Each structure stands twice: as C-alpha cells, then as structure tokens.
C-alpha cells in the first residue's frame with residue numbers, strides 16, 4: 001500500500017513520513033528527492049531555470065516512477081496544484097493540517113523554504129487549502145508532537161483501511 005502525505009511547506013510531511021515509515025515498516029520516499037536525483041538539480045533551481053510548469057511536469061512524472069511495494073511518500077507542498085495528480089496517487093492521502101503560526105515557529109530554526117521567499121505562507125494557504133482538502137482521504141493535525149501525529153495516522157490505518 002502507498003501512503004501519501006500532503007500539506008503546506010513546513011507542515012511536517014518529511015518528518016512524519018520518516019517516522020511513520022519506520023514504525024510500520026514501509027519504505028520512506030521523498031518525492032522532491034526523486035525529482036532532484038533525476039534532474040541532478042534542486043527543485044528550487046529547476047523552478048528558477050525552467051519555470052514552475054516544467055517542474056510540475058517532472059513532479060507528475062515522479063509520481064509515476066515511485067518504487068514498488070509499501071511506501072510512505074512525502075509529497076512536495078504544491079502536489080495538489082495539478083488536479084490530475086490525484087489520479088496518480090493510488091493509495092491513502094493524509095493532509096497534514098498544521099497551523100500557520102506553528103509552521104512559522106518551527107521554521108524559525110529550519111532552512112528557508114524557497115517558495116516562501118516569493119509568497120507568504122498565508123497566500124499559499126489561501127491558494128491551496130481547498131485543494132489539499134480535495135486530495136485528502138483524511139485530515140490529520142500536526143500541531144502536537146510527532147509521536148501523536150504518527151499514532152493518529154496508525155489508528156486510522158488500523159480502523160479505516162480494508163473495512
């Protein structure tokens with residue numbers, strides 16, 4: 001089975017995906033990482049050099065090139081921009097719904113997200129909130145600690161999947 005984590009830049013997708021994968025014995029995959037490995041460039045540099053449309057093409061292509069088997073995939077923050085990506089995400093999509101103030105606080109000690117140099121978190125959120133909801137099979141808060149979020153997702157998988 002494939003589990004996809006979607007959400008705003010800095011919402012915790014990579015952190016939760018890594019921890020969840022470890023706990024349930026799935027492979028952790030970072031979609032941005034696949035794109036970067038193939039292109040031998042950072043996502044932000046692809047966007048800067050070739051434009052966002054080209055990057056979105058590569059992002060969709062990466063969804064078709066995921067490894068086989070059980071995966072927890074941390075998606076790029078903008079995966080929901082192309083509605084057609086939804087059909088390529090054959091599995092369960094969890095939207096990590098993290099308060100913007102919480103994201104800002106956590107990112108104070110983290111690296112600067114490239115997109116946030118151009119737009120505020122609020123602008124991105126306004127553009128994307130409904131799209132995240134549309135892609136989501138389940139919405140999970142990541143306002144609390146990592147273990148709590150992982151536990152909520154594990155409970156969902158245990159209770160709601162294969163019913």
Ligand SMILES: Nc1ncnc2c1ncn2[C@@H]1O[C@H](COP(=O)(O)OP(=O)(O)OP(=O)(O)O)[C@@H](O)[C@H]1O
Pocket residue numbers: 007008009010011012013014015016074076077106107109110113142143144145146147149
């Ligand atoms: N539940 C949590 N409690 C405390 N800190 C957290 C939690 N989840 C994530 N973080 C921290 O928030 C920051 C952003 O997390 P992370 O890099 O996983 O987000 P992301 O959604 O993958 O970001 P990006 O979209 O840029 O790839 C990191 O510093 C991470 O350690």
Ligand SMILES: O=C(O)C1=C[C@@H](O)[C@@H](O)[C@H](O)C1
Pocket residue numbers: 009032043044075076077078079114115
């Ligand atoms: O939110 C976005 O649109 C992006 C987020 C990053 O994860 C990368 O996928 C890229 O920089 C675009």
Ligand SMILES: [Mg+2]
Pocket residue numbers: 013014015074
């Ligand atoms: Mg990440």
